[in-house]
Amino acid sequence: MKVDPTRPLIVQSDLSVLLETHHPEFESVRGVLSRFADLIKSPEHLHMYRITPLSLWNATAAGMPIEQMSACLQQHAKFGVPSSVLSGIRKYANRYGILRMEDVGNELYLVSDDTVVLKEIRAHDSLKKYLEDTRGERAIAISPAYRGVLKQELIKLGYPVEDLAAYRSGEFLPIQLRDEETIEEPFQLRDYQKSAVDAFHRIGEGGSGVLVLPCGAGKTVIGIAAMARCNCATLILTSNVTSVKQWKREILSKTGLKEDQVGEYNGTTKDVRPVTIATYQILTHRGNKKDDFAHMRLFSEREWGLIIYDEVHLLPAPVFRATADIQATRRLGLTATLIREDGREEDVFSLVGPKKFDMAWKELESQGWIAKVTCQEVRVHLSEGDRDLYGASGARQQFRIAGENTGKQQVIDHLLRLHVDEPTLIIGQYIDQLEQISSHTGAPMISGSMAYEQREELYDQFKKGQLPLLIVSKVANFAVDLPDAAVAIQVSGSYGSRQEEAQRLGRILRPKSSGANAAVFYSIISEDTKEQDFAMKRQLFLVEQGYEYRITRWSSETKDRKGEQHEI
Structure with a gap:
C-alpha cells in the first residue's frame, strides 16, 4: 500500500471511511464520497462514513460507475485501500442488475445471466411460493401478483432486482406544460430539473425511481414535468392538506389541465378525477385496528398510469403493502432525504424504485x-x-x-x-x-x-x-x-x-x-x-x-x- 499522510481519507477494512474536515480537498472529496457512502458520525476533525450494500446499489442505479467509487478511495487514502474493501465494493455494486425482471411474451420472468445465482434463488424455501417453472437455465417464471413482494424478499437476501418489466400505460390524459407563449409569467424547467425528469423517464428503462433534491429546489415542478412526459391519469400522494392544495395550484398554473380534471381526496373532500391528490393520512385511516383501510381502494379507483409519492421518506407501512400490489404502475418518489426513521430504506428501493437522481444542496x-x-x-x-x-x-x-x-x-x-x-x-x-x-x-x-x-x-x-x-x-x-x-x-x-x-x-x-x-x-x-x-x-x-x-x-x-x- 502506498502511504501518503497528506491525503484526507483513512479507509478501514470494515468499509468505514474517515475524512479529515480541515483538509483543503475536504469539499471535493466529500462530494464524491457521499454519493456511495453514508455519513455516520460528524465530530469536528474527522467525519465517519460507512459504505453499505444499499448505498452502493443506490449509487449504481443512479449511474455511478464502480471505477469512480474505487478511484475516489485510492486517490485520497493516506494508507492505501485494503483489498477487501475494493473487492467488497465490486461484489455488492455488481449485484445490482444480476437479477432482472423482464417481460417475455405474456409472461413475467426473473432473469439472470448467472445461472449459479438463479439456482441459489430457486433453492430458498422462503421464495418457492413466489416462483413458478424455470424457463431454461437463465429464467424463472413468476406471477405478476408477486412482482413487488419478491423484490422485497430478494433484497433481504442481498440481491436487489433491476425491474425492467413493462408498465401499463394507464388512462390516457394529455398534459401540456405551459410555456412562454401561453402564460404571462414564463415557466421553464431549470437544467437540473430537466436532468431529474430525464433520469426518471429514461427510454427503455422502466420509469420508476426516487429523485432526491433539497426543499426549495422545485420537486413539485419536477413531478408535474414527469406527468407531462407520461400523459396519463396520475395519483399523487402527499403529507398533508396544505400540500394537496399547493400541488393543485401548481398543476393548474403550469399545465393546460382544467379545474374539473384535478381532484382532492382527504378527510373533507373525496373527489376522484384524472389527476387526484390525496394525503397519506386518509389512506391509512380506519375506525379501529381491526378494520380494513377502506380508502386504499383509491389505488384501483381509476386506471392510473403514474403514482407520485411526495415526501417518500414518510410513506406509511400500510401504503408499502398497497404499493407492492401495483408494481405494473409507474412510480415516482420525491424527497429531500432517503433517510427513514423506521429503517425501511430497502423497501423504498424495492417498491417505489432506486435512487435515479441526487442533487447536492451546496451545488444548488x-x-x-x-x-x-x-x-x-x-x-x-x-x-x-x-x-x-x-x-x-x-x-x-x-x-x-x-x-x-x-x-x-x-x-x-x-x-x-x-x-x-x-x-x-x-x-x-x-x-x-x-x-x-x-x-x-x-x-x-x-x-x-x-x-x-x-x-x-x-x-x-x-x-x-x-x-x-x-x-x-x-x-x-x-x-x-x-x-x-x-x-x-x-x-x-x-x-x-x-x-x-x-x-x-x-x-x-x-x-x-x-x-x-x-x-x-x-x-x-x-x-x-x-x-x-x-x-x-x-x-x-x-x-x-x-x-x-x-x-x-x-x-x-x-x-x-x-x-x-x-x-x-
Missing part, C-alpha cells in the same frame, strides 16, 4: 437556486427549576424537560432582536411550550388542531409581510411554501430525527425575492442533557450536505449586536 446554493444558509446551535443551561426536575426524572421525561427548558426564552428574545426586520419562524415539538412562546411574543401559533382555512390565512399574511413572526408546530415540517422566511429558530424536536432536521431547514431554503439570498437556522439546545446527545444525530444530515454547524454557548451577558461571534 452556489448557483443561487436555494438560499445560502448559516446553521448555528445555541446551547443554554437548564433553568434552576428545570434542573431539579431533570435530575429526578426518567430518560424520556428528561428529554422533554430539556426540550421545554424555560431558559430558552431569553435566547429566543435575543435572536428576535438580532433579526427584528426579517421574516422569522419559531418551530417546536411541544404545544404547551409553543403556546407559552406565543403568549410571550404576541405572535400567532399554528398547530395541527387549527382549522385549515385559518392556517392558510396566517401563512398568507406571513408571505405578504403582514406577519413578521410565526410560531409553528411539527405540522409545518412538510410542504409549507413560505419562500421569504429568512430565519428559523428550532426550540425542540423529535429526538435524533435527521429527517426532521432536513425538513425544518427546508422551510428557509427557498430563494429570497429581495436582498441577499441568505438565511439563518438556529437550534436552541439544553446543554449537558439528553437533548444535546440527540442534537448531534440530527445535525448529521446537514453536515452531510456540506453545511457548517457552529456551536455557541448562551450567556446572559451576550450583547445585542447582530452577527457577533459568541464565546464557545
Whole structure:
C-alpha cells in the first residue's frame, strides 16, 4: 500500500471511511464520497462514513460507475485501500442488475445471466411460493401478483432486482406544460430539473425511481414535468392538506389541465378525477385496528398510469403493502432525504424504485437556486427549576424537560432582536411550550388542531409581510411554501430525527425575492442533557450536505449586536 499522510481519507477494512474536515480537498472529496457512502458520525476533525450494500446499489442505479467509487478511495487514502474493501465494493455494486425482471411474451420472468445465482434463488424455501417453472437455465417464471413482494424478499437476501418489466400505460390524459407563449409569467424547467425528469423517464428503462433534491429546489415542478412526459391519469400522494392544495395550484398554473380534471381526496373532500391528490393520512385511516383501510381502494379507483409519492421518506407501512400490489404502475418518489426513521430504506428501493437522481444542496446554493444558509446551535443551561426536575426524572421525561427548558426564552428574545426586520419562524415539538412562546411574543401559533382555512390565512399574511413572526408546530415540517422566511429558530424536536432536521431547514431554503439570498437556522439546545446527545444525530444530515454547524454557548451577558461571534 502506498502511504501518503497528506491525503484526507483513512479507509478501514470494515468499509468505514474517515475524512479529515480541515483538509483543503475536504469539499471535493466529500462530494464524491457521499454519493456511495453514508455519513455516520460528524465530530469536528474527522467525519465517519460507512459504505453499505444499499448505498452502493443506490449509487449504481443512479449511474455511478464502480471505477469512480474505487478511484475516489485510492486517490485520497493516506494508507492505501485494503483489498477487501475494493473487492467488497465490486461484489455488492455488481449485484445490482444480476437479477432482472423482464417481460417475455405474456409472461413475467426473473432473469439472470448467472445461472449459479438463479439456482441459489430457486433453492430458498422462503421464495418457492413466489416462483413458478424455470424457463431454461437463465429464467424463472413468476406471477405478476408477486412482482413487488419478491423484490422485497430478494433484497433481504442481498440481491436487489433491476425491474425492467413493462408498465401499463394507464388512462390516457394529455398534459401540456405551459410555456412562454401561453402564460404571462414564463415557466421553464431549470437544467437540473430537466436532468431529474430525464433520469426518471429514461427510454427503455422502466420509469420508476426516487429523485432526491433539497426543499426549495422545485420537486413539485419536477413531478408535474414527469406527468407531462407520461400523459396519463396520475395519483399523487402527499403529507398533508396544505400540500394537496399547493400541488393543485401548481398543476393548474403550469399545465393546460382544467379545474374539473384535478381532484382532492382527504378527510373533507373525496373527489376522484384524472389527476387526484390525496394525503397519506386518509389512506391509512380506519375506525379501529381491526378494520380494513377502506380508502386504499383509491389505488384501483381509476386506471392510473403514474403514482407520485411526495415526501417518500414518510410513506406509511400500510401504503408499502398497497404499493407492492401495483408494481405494473409507474412510480415516482420525491424527497429531500432517503433517510427513514423506521429503517425501511430497502423497501423504498424495492417498491417505489432506486435512487435515479441526487442533487447536492451546496451545488444548488452556489448557483443561487436555494438560499445560502448559516446553521448555528445555541446551547443554554437548564433553568434552576428545570434542573431539579431533570435530575429526578426518567430518560424520556428528561428529554422533554430539556426540550421545554424555560431558559430558552431569553435566547429566543435575543435572536428576535438580532433579526427584528426579517421574516422569522419559531418551530417546536411541544404545544404547551409553543403556546407559552406565543403568549410571550404576541405572535400567532399554528398547530395541527387549527382549522385549515385559518392556517392558510396566517401563512398568507406571513408571505405578504403582514406577519413578521410565526410560531409553528411539527405540522409545518412538510410542504409549507413560505419562500421569504429568512430565519428559523428550532426550540425542540423529535429526538435524533435527521429527517426532521432536513425538513425544518427546508422551510428557509427557498430563494429570497429581495436582498441577499441568505438565511439563518438556529437550534436552541439544553446543554449537558439528553437533548444535546440527540442534537448531534440530527445535525448529521446537514453536515452531510456540506453545511457548517457552529456551536455557541448562551450567556446572559451576550450583547445585542447582530452577527457577533459568541464565546464557545
